[in-house]
Amino acid sequence: MQKRINRLLEGQADKKERKKTLQELRLKLLRSQLALSEAAETPVVIMVTGQVGSGRGETVNLLNKWLENRGMETHAFGPPSDEERARPPMWRYWLSLPPAGRIGIYVNGWYGEAVIDRVQGRIGEHVLATRIEETREFEKTLAAEGALILKFWYRISHDRQAERLHELESDPVNRWRVNELSWLRHEQFDAIDETARRVVEATDSAWAPWHVLEGGHPERQTLQTAAIILDRMQDRLKGRREEVESARTPPKRRPVPQPQTLQGLDLTRSMDKAEYKEELTHWQDRLSQLVRDPVFRRDYAVVAVFEGHDAAGKGGSIHRVTAALDARHYRVISVAAPTDEERAQPWIWRFWRQLPPHGRMTIFDRSWYGRVLVERVEGFAEKTDWQRAYAEINHFEQTLLKSNIILAKFWLAIDADEQLARFQARSETPWKEHKLTDEDWRNRERWDDYQAAINDMLRYTDTTAAPWNVVEANDKRYARVKVIKRLCAAIEGAMESGG
Amino acid sequence: MQKRINRLLEGQADKKERKKTLQELRLKLLRSQLALSEAAETPVVIMVTGQVGSGRGETVNLLNKWLENRGMETHAFGPPSDEERARPPMWRYWLSLPPAGRIGIYVNGWYGEAVIDRVQGRIGEHVLATRIEETREFEKTLAAEGALILKFWYRISHDRQAERLHELESDPVNRWRVNELSWLRHEQFDAIDETARRVVEATDSAWAPWHVLEGGHPERQTLQTAAIILDRMQDRLKGRREEVESARTPPKRRPVPQPQTLQGLDLTRSMDKAEYKEELTHWQDRLSQLVRDPVFRRDYAVVAVFEGHDAAGKGGSIHRVTAALDARHYRVISVAAPTDEERAQPWIWRFWRQLPPHGRMTIFDRSWYGRVLVERVEGFAEKTDWQRAYAEINHFEQTLLKSNIILAKFWLAIDADEQLARFQARSETPWKEHKLTDEDWRNRERWDDYQAAINDMLRYTDTTAAPWNVVEANDKRYARVKVIKRLCAAIEGAMESGG
Numbered sequence: 002m003q004k005r006i007n008r009l010l011e012g013q014a015d016k017k018e019r020k021k022t023l024q025e026l027r028l029k030l031l032r033s034q035l036a037l038s039e040a041a042e043t044p045v046v047i048m049v050t051g052q053v054g055s056g057r058g059e060t061v062n063l064l065n066k067w068l069e070n071r072g073m074e075t076h077a078f079g080p081p082s083d084e085e086r087a088r089p090p091m092w093r094y095w096l097s098l099p100p101a102g103r104i105g106i107y108v109n110g111w112y113g114e115a116v117i118d119r120v121q122g123r124i125g126e127h128v129l130a131t132r133i134e135e136t137r138e139f140e141k142t143l144a145a146e147g148a149l150i151l152k153f154w155y156r157i158s159h160d161r162q163a164e165r166l167h168e169l170e171s172d173p174v175n176r177w178r179v180n181e182l183s184w185l186r187h188e189q190f191d192a193i194d195e196t197a198r199r200v201v202e203a204t205d206s207a208w209a210p211w212h213v214l215e216g217g218h219p220e221r222q223t224l225q226t227a228a229i230i231l232d233r234m235q236d237r238l239k240g241r242r243e244e245v246e247s248a249r250t251p252p253k254r255r256p257v258p259q260p261q262t263l264q265g266l267d268l269t270r271s272m273d274k275a276e277y278k279e280e281l282t283h284w285q286d287r288l289s290q291l292v293r294d295p296v297f298r299r300d301y302a303v304v305a306v307f308e309g310h311d312a313a314g315k316g317g318s319i320h321r322v323t324a325a326l327d328a329r330h331y332r333v334i335s336v337a338a339p340t341d342e343e344r345a346q347p348w349i350w351r352f353w354r355q356l357p358p359h360g361r362m363t364i365f366d367r368s369w370y371g372r373v374l375v376e377r378v379e380g381f382a383e384k385t386d387w388q389r390a391y392a393e394i395n396h397f398e399q400t401l402l403k404s405n406i407i408l409a410k411f412w413l414a415i416d417a418d419e420q421l422a423r424f425q426a427r428s429e430t431p432w433k434e435h436k437l438t439d440e441d442w443r444n445r446e447r448w449d450d451y452q453a454a455i456n457d458m459l460r461y462t463d464t465t466a467a468p469w470n471v472v473e474a475n476d477k478r479y480a481r482v483k484v485i486k487r488l489c490a491a492i493e494g495a496m497e498s499g500g
Numbered sequence: 501m502q503k504r505i506n507r508l509l510e511g512q513a514d515k516k517e518r519k520k521t522l523q524e525l526r527l528k529l530l531r532s533q534l535a536l537s538e539a540a541e542t543p544v545v546i547m548v549t550g551q552v553g554s555g556r557g558e559t560v561n562l563l564n565k566w567l568e569n570r571g572m573e574t575h576a577f578g579p580p581s582d583e584e585r586a587r588p589p590m591w592r593y594w595l596s597l598p599p600a601g602r603i604g605i606y607v608n609g610w611y612g613e614a615v616i617d618r619v620q621g622r623i624g625e626h627v628l629a630t631r632i633e634e635t636r637e638f639e640k641t642l643a644a645e646g647a648l649i650l651k652f653w654y655r656i657s658h659d660r661q662a663e664r665l666h667e668l669e670s671d672p673v674n675r676w677r678v679n680e681l682s683w684l685r686h687e688q689f690d691a692i693d694e695t696a697r698r699v700v701e702a703t704d705s706a707w708a709p710w711h712v713l714e715g716g717h718p719e720r721q722t723l724q725t726a727a728i729i730l731d732r733m734q735d736r737l738k739g740r741r742e743e744v745e746s747a748r749t750p751p752k753r754r755p756v757p758q759p760q761t762l763q764g765l766d767l768t769r770s771m772d773k774a775e776y777k778e779e780l781t782h783w784q785d786r787l788s789q790l791v792r793d794p795v796f797r798r799d800y801a802v803v804a805v806f807e808g809h810d811a812a813g814k815g816g817s818i819h820r821v822t823a824a825l826d827a828r829h830y831r832v833i834s835v836a837a838p839t840d841e842e843r844a845q846p847w848i849w850r851f852w853r854q855l856p857p858h859g860r861m862t863i864f865d866r867s868w869y870g871r872v873l874v875e876r877v878e879g880f881a882e883k884t885d886w887q888r889a890y891a892e893i894n895h896f897e898q899t900l901l902k903s904n905i906i907l908a909k910f911w912l913a914i915d916a917d918e919q920l921a922r923f924q925a926r927s928e929t930p931w932k933e934h935k936l937t938d939e940d941w942r943n944r945e946r947w948d949d950y951q952a953a954i955n956d957m958l959r960y961t962d963t964t965a966a967p968w969n970v971v972e973a974n975d976k977r978y979a980r981v982k983v984i985k986r987l988c989a990a991i992e993g994a995m996e997s998g999g
């Protein structure tokens with residue numbers, strides 16, 4: 002196939018041969034798409050970017066004509082809406098990802114946004130570096146989760162761009178593609194080209210390599226693009242997954258300095274009823290004031306994560322928090338088995354889905370940490386997958402912090418005896434017995450495995466930016482007060498440091 | 501149970517009996533919730549509304565304490581975001597609905613919004629009437645699809661409200677619940693009470709009856725509320741579904757005046773290549789201008805529906821439309837089998853999910869009309885269900901029109917011979933053969949059944965407000981030009997009439 006395509010590109014083929022080759026290419030592409038769709042394992046992410054007049058649009062149109070549209074969607078994004086501005090920049094791209102078996106074509110996508118934001122001066126070098134870093138991590142996670150990522154940059158020359166804009170303007174069907182903005186971009190050609198080059202270099206990776214093609218020649222570049230897509234789809238169909246493996250390899254795990262551990266926790270800490278009532282009231286009052294602060298409502302959000310041993314009292318603590326909140330301002334997400342829409346996406350996708358806008362709090366009753374706890378201990382996730390999860394989690398949390406989402410992570414710790422006592426109490430309390438399942442007893446048998454997983458979790462995710470609040474929870478009153486106190490401290494701290 | 505609760509309400513029970521009764525009520529409620537969750541057939545929608553100080557919050561808190569939180573979510577809505585303002589008012593409520601087996605508790609919800617909008621003068625009597633109508637239809641569809649709907653209005657007196665606000669202000673844990681707005685609402689008491697009463701009366705229905713309780717007495721009203729919820733959950737568990745049946749009964753179907761039919765269509769209409777090229781270019785150019793009109797971008801959206809016989813050329817027509825559009829401004833939704841998140845919702849939910857914001861176009865390749873076509877003919881939907889779908893569809897389309905979503909419905913009609921010819925062509929064209937399935941041949945055998953279903957569809961949904969564009973499609977060129985021409989006319993028409 003490649004040989005015959007080269008003959009076309011070199012103009013060695015006559016009309017008849019050309020037609021024959023194109024039909025064969027189209028057919029092979031379609032069959033590859035259908036085979037990948039059939040297998041329903043691989044989402045395909047195709048990024049096409051390039052300056053005005055580079056021929057992106059024509060390439061996308063041909064792909065839409067050749068491929069089965071029922072299995073694909075083309076995404077182009079305008080300026081972010083206010084819902085989008087109130088979330089991390091990658092949020093809208095995460096939510097638009099194609100599920101396994103489908104193709105998502107992105108016109109400019111996260112690349113176009115970063116480059117133009119920088120050229121327009123909406124972001125500085127520092128933020129651009131952050132966007133590049135986030136893009137690398139984003140694509141790495143997608144690839145590690147099995148996505149086939151194809152990125153095309155159609156690089157055009159300043160002169161060719163001018164020619165193309167004039168050509169388009171004189172074509173009644175395409176003249177709308179050219180407007181004042183196109184000519185403004187033409188004036189900005191050098192800045193855009195230079196910035197795009199840097200972004201492309203910095204985001205070229207084994208798992209999401211760039212294909213840089215000469216732009217401004219729609220027919221030619223489309224043919225080259227189609228040939229590359231076919232080639233990489235066929236590799237995947239042949240079971241070649243080097244990119245996936247390169248992305249799946251866990252980065253070297255660096256323990257955080259002085260992580261907390263469960264050893265040496267003083268679980269005897271307790272609080273008497275009178276003090277509890279007074280303290281709880283005080284801190285609930287404080288919390289209700291904090292989340293009503295106009296600055297909080299405008300610029301901040303809270304993500305509170307509740308993890309802990311079974312029966313450690315997560316639900317009870319959450320109730321004491323929400324009692325101080327207006328129902329309009331929070332959501333409690335109880336993490337259960339993923340839905341099929343969620344299973345068809347990267348593992349962390351279902352948490353991206355739930356991020357709060359500014360002024361709101363989302364409380365997770367269990368969270369993304371299940372990946373390195375139950376999924377590790379029960380063997381639901383392969384070793385390389387839960388091992389790379391620490392880095393993915395740290396990166397995810399960094400991303401939240403960067404867009405003023407205040408993170409409060411709580412580990413509610415009880416000891417084995419206390420758990421046994423609570424299991425027994427549950428089994429004897431009619432409206433609690435349903436909470437006690439065989440699974441709880443199974444988990445309990447693996448107590449030591451869980452302790453190891455928990456200590457690893459603390460070792461690798463108890464970061465300075467997103468520290469764990471380990472809460473001694475043998476005494477419910479003490480635990481509930483500490484939780485709400487620490488939550489207030491987290492909000493105050495973030496708002497004072499203004500970050 | 502009810503007897504013992506009455507003893508409590510009448511103050512005949514001592515402390516011990518009181519405790520025993522409450523525990524039993526709590527346990528029965530929980531078990532009913534778990535049983536409904538187990539069956540995973542019934543979403544439960546609980547609406548609690550009432551004026552400031554009526555005790556809504558306390559009631560919701562107790563339900564959250566008594567019920568299993570993993571199976572429920574509480575929803576309270578603030579002012580709409582811009583994404584929400586760019587959609588019909590009920591959009592955000594549709595998207596928040598609990599899936600089958602779960603409970604959604606709404607604080608004020610669509611009722612509070614309508615009442616306050618009216619009292620604040622943001623909407624007039626006419627719009628209020630529309631909101632009421634939409635609420636009735638919304639609840640009717642939910643009920644018909646199996647939802648258990650419980651609506652509680654805690655009606656409080658002006659004096660009791662004042663007392664309650666003072667009580668709350670002097671309670672450190674609850675004082676945040678009272679602010680300037682609360683006292684403003686207190687001043688507006690009469691207007692709110694009068695408007696709420698009218699809305700409640702107008703939205704009381706067999707499938708979603710109101711329970712009006714004396715508000716301002718949290719303990720008492722919560723107990724009454726819990727007893728009613730238990731009662732109606734138990735009825736449902738006993739298989740009593742009167743409400744569902746009352747909502748499922750199809751309304752009398754009124755044919756629209758002079759609906760179009762497939763009889764007497766002149767399918768010989770055609771267009772030669774030269775004229776086609778010229779016309780297509782002309783109308784694509786026109787379309788590209790229309791969707792760029794600042795007024796369109798700010799105030800309008802388009803929903804284009806493509807239906808037709810198998811192989812009638814829907815995909816080809818859609819391509820000719822999208823060729824004139826910027827990828828940022830449209831989405832093509834190919835309607836396939838629903839996902840499990842969609843199957844757990846009312847049948848029309850998955851279309852609500854896809855509505856475009858202003859300035860955008862969403863193109864449906866097959867649509868909600870599948871309900872009265874394939875689902876009817878293949879028997880996927882029960883007769884009463886597809887029969888009531890005509891009214892549900894007309895109502896849905898009315899709702900879109902009311903929020904400036906321009907509707908363009910296309911039926912691409914070919915005759916049986918043309919279809920056979922195209923099936924044969926597909927089977928002989930390598931990159932089209934995958935489009936030809938056994939299902940196509942099966943459908944073809946039921947040609948007459950489909951003709952009957954199509955003519956009924958036209959008879960009941962070819963409304964003046966949302967007319968069908970029946971397109972003679974034996975000749976692809978003629979069909980494509982007619983489609984894009986009619987699409988332009990629909991947009992121009994709507995923008996000229998300013999509605």
